[in-house]
Amino acid sequence: METVVSPIAQRTLRIALIGNPNTGKSTIFNNLTGLRQRTGNYPGVTVSRKAGTMKLGNTTAELIDLPGTYSLSAHSPDERVVIDVLNGRFKEIGKPDLILFVADATNLRRNLFLASQVATLRIPMALILNQWDAVASSGQQIDLNLLKGRLAVPVIPTIGTKGKGTDDIKKAILTLMEEPKFLPEIHWPESMQSAIEHLKATLPCVGEEFLSESETHRLLFDTHSAEIQRLKVSPEEAAREVVKAREFIRKDGMNPLVAEAMLHYRHIDGLIGGVVLKDTQLAHGATESIDKLLLHRGWGLAAFVAMMYVVFQAVYSWAGPVMDVIEAGKIWAQKLIGPALEGAPMLQSLVLDGVIEGVGAFLIFLPQILILFAFISLLEDSGYMARAAFIMDKLFSWCGLNGKSFVPLLSSYACAIPGIMATRTIEDPKSRLATVFVAPFMSCSARLPVYILCIGAFIEPVYGPWWAGFTLFLMHFVGLAVAVPTAWFVTRIILKTKSQPFVMELPKYRTPRMSDVGYRMWQAGWEFVQKAGTIIFFITIIIWASLYFPRSEAQEKEIQAAFVAGKVAEGAGTLADIQVQLADEDSELAREFNLALAGEQINQSYMGRIGKTVQPIFEPAGFDWRISISVLASYPAREVIISTLGIIYSLGGDVDEEDGHLRAALKNSEWQEGEKEGTPIYTVPVVIGLMVFFALCSQCGATTSIIIKEAGIKWAVASFIYMTVLAWLGAVLCYQVGTHWF
Amino acid sequence: MASILSLKPGESARVTRIRAENQIDQRILSLGIGANVIIKLCKVAPLGDPIAVEVDGSQIILRKSEAEGIEVEPA
Numbered sequence: 001m002e003t004v005v006s007p008i009a010q011r012t013l014r015i016a017l018i019g020n021p022n023t024g025k026s027t028i029f030n031n032l033t034g035l036r037q038r039t040g041n042y043p044g045v046t047v048s049r050k051a052g053t054m055k056l057g058n059t060t061a062e063l064i065d066l067p068g069t070y071s072l073s074a075h076s077p078d079e080r081v082v083i084d085v086l087n088g089r090f091k092e093i094g095k096p097d098l099i100l101f102v103a104d105a106t107n108l109r110r111n112l113f114l115a116s117q118v119a120t121l122r123i124p125m126a127l128i129l130n131q132w133d134a135v136a137s138s139g140q141q142i143d144l145n146l147l148k149g150r151l152a153v154p155v156i157p158t159i160g161t162k163g164k165g166t167d168d169i170k171k172a173i174l175t176l177m178e179e180p181k182f183l184p185e186i187h188w189p190e191s192m193q194s195a196i197e198h199l200k201a202t203l204p205c206v207g208e209e210f211l212s213e214s215e216t217h218r219l220l221f222d223t224h225s226a227e228i229q230r231l232k233v234s235p236e237e238a239a240r241e242v243v244k245a246r247e248f249i250r251k252d253g254m255n256p257l258v259a260e261a262m263l264h265y266r267h268i269d270g271l272i273g274g275v276v277l278k279d280t281q282l283a284h285g286a287t288e289s290i291d292k293l294l295l296h297r298g299w300g301l302a303a304f305v306a307m308m309y310v311v312f313q314a315v316y317s318w319a320g321p322v323m324d325v326i327e328a329g330k331i332w333a334q335k336l337i338g339p340a341l342e343g344a345p346m347l348q349s350l351v352l353d354g355v356i357e358g359v360g361a362f363l364i365f366l367p368q369i370l371i372l373f374a375f376i377s378l379l380e381d382s383g384y385m386a387r388a389a390f391i392m393d394k395l396f397s398w399c400g401l402n403g404k405s406f407v408p409l410l411s412s413y414a415c416a417i418p419g420i421m422a423t424r425t426i427e428d429p430k431s432r433l434a435t436v437f438v439a440p441f442m443s444c445s446a447r448l449p450v451y452i453l454c455i456g457a458f459i460e461p462v463y464g465p466w467w468a469g470f471t472l473f474l475m476h477f478v479g480l481a482v483a484v485p486t487a488w489f490v491t492r493i494i495l496k497t498k499s500q501p502f503v504m505e506l507p508k509y510r511t512p513r514m515s516d517v518g519y520r521m522w523q524a525g526w527e528f529v530q531k532a533g534t535i536i537f538f539i540t541i542i543i544w545a546s547l548y549f550p551r552s553e554a555q556e557k558e559i560q561a562a563f564v565a566g567k568v569a570e571g572a573g574t575l576a577d578i579q580v581q582l583a584d585e586d587s588e589l590a591r592e593f594n595l596a597l598a599g600e601q602i603n604q605s606y607m608g609r610i611g612k613t614v615q616p617i618f619e620p621a622g623f624d625w626r627i628s629i630s631v632l633a634s635y636p637a638r639e640v641i642i643s644t645l646g647i648i649y650s651l652g653g654d655v656d657e658e659d660g661h662l663r664a665a666l667k668n669s670e671w672q673e674g675e676k677e678g679t680p681i682y683t684v685p686v687v688i689g690l691m692v693f694f695a696l697c698s699q700c701g702a703t704t705s706i707i708i709k710e711a712g713i714k715w716a717v718a719s720f721i722y723m724t725v726l727a728w729l730g731a732v733l734c735y736q737v738g739t740h741w742f
Numbered sequence: 743m744a745s746i747l748s749l750k751p752g753e754s755a756r757v758t759r760i761r762a763e764n765q766i767d768q769r770i771l772s773l774g775i776g777a778n779v780i781i782k783l784c785k786v787a788p789l790g791d792p793i794a795v796e797v798d799g800s801q802i803i804l805r806k807s808e809a810e811g812i813e814v815e816p817a
Binding site: 070071073075106107109110113114138139140221222223224257258260261262265278291295296297298300301386389390391393394395397501502503504505506 | 760765769770771774785790791794797799801802803804805808
């Protein structure tokens, strides 16, 4: 590496990987970087950012994987990411020194359109012709030597899925470092040059810089260019200058909105003329026959439903045993560590109910995330995901989403965490945000215990099993019914999209590579633990503290005195009798006292106080202070309501939704004061309202933290407030309508 | 001028022009669907929309509302 020119030699070489979607770019990226990958978001936008380190001889290089795109067009800040990176507009990334352009060898002409646009940046480039093995089977022949001569840059045939060509790519990089080579640039006609010069001269950027050549093209050619936001002048003034510049092109007899594509394709046709020989009769034989079945009106739909059923079952049920193991591991750790901390009750509670519970709270999601991402990887890499989107698009297009929202939303019925992570498969950022926003409304498996408790205790005994089953079925649609108008509202009103384009390639079927599936699972799992895990952990600790504090020995003595006095008043024995029984830890009375103590400690904790303070807010929904506390305590994880109710009703925290004592306690609880005194708290309208509340509320710290990670804090806060308000409205509506009209 | 939507599945035609009014049309242009290109309507999705067209050996999904701007004549 002695020959490297000085500015590059002093720091790590930066290489950008760019190409169309579905070219096997990720596979090439995996082959070059292995597990040395990092992911995140580009600053200010929701586009995910992937980078990795690659070994290059005895040094290393930084590889930036740019989002797959068909052109450099930038109609929004999200779309602008690619051209921004290539122009070095992100300070923390820096301008790339080299470009690896990954093309699908079976579709050279279309892939070279982007390459030709990128060439205007004058960054040294190597052209990777991936899926080289598919060229022959698609009925084509490529004259590689002729192509190499015409393009003047290193051209490397690769088969990414078999790891073939990886070393050749590295060799090409080393050659480029010694002697930079560029793809032949397009020659614009004079009218175009005048238009570009006009814009360059009249429109300075913020910060006295000027737009680069490639950025000026975006301003000139794109109908609504996002480059306008970079300019110093007002959007109106910029638009006026763009119109003036386009006049040069129009006078030359060309439509300015068509000219760019037309001229680039003319340039490409000149470069690859005679290079590709085609026998179109042979083209994609296997893919066509598979599609005859999988995209068939009847069979295609049936196959789709069957496939989605398997995915859903996998996430919903197959993860179960692994989650049970994690749960058992958590309890084992608590039992193992518990006795060692017997002497320090606060530390014991912190470690058992805070730390171990907190680690368990995010580990429990891992099985579902890993399973879902294995399936997503299989669906995407095989080429079926695009077909699924094709089949489902009609159902989603009218509310501003597209067919790609289907898999994330379906998975959210099992758990919103993997579902929201799966929205990364949606390229369009606005559809993606809207999908993230509505995913938590899908009725996840953590809502089931609440439904079963409520239905089992109050619906089934009164109305019978048929209505019980029907209610459970309906509860799964409450969220969906709200999600659809919400998606419409978010896309049309908040994100102000008129209609989102849905232009996507239907790739040829391919056999997925297991190592790519592995990378995908590893990446999703590790990222979740690293980013969301820490947030979930801290939320759990905070909730633990608010349920534990304030707590003192004096307080415990007071509760004990009240308990003993109560027992004496009941006539259970003399004061001395009861105190003797309490001193024996194994006695029935001592056990009863411990449960009562736990219940009373929750009542007096900060959370309990807040619950009682906010109870008036829940009054219109018919919730008493016990329900209010349970609802609040369930914000970190909705399934917590069962154990909280158990503790509050002095039954202990290890009750489950099928527990007869808990059901009886709920049925027997009555209002103790006020105008409703003596009447049952849990009437059918209250119970339905409670279920609707749980169906709509944002009671999941893990979901909130994954939204922060995937969409940003603003969206997370909006989602939290929106869901909570809707949940309250839903519960109040059920109670008021149910109580007063029936 | 006939739009591509007037074709039956399996039929091919020659593109005469792309209306080029908005960013969707520009996206279509960048995919290599331009004047004089032979385009085939491959499939209509089971629910009636979107459609899949074939250009240059690769299939592209377009919504009907997006494909309207592609004008064709018999090849």
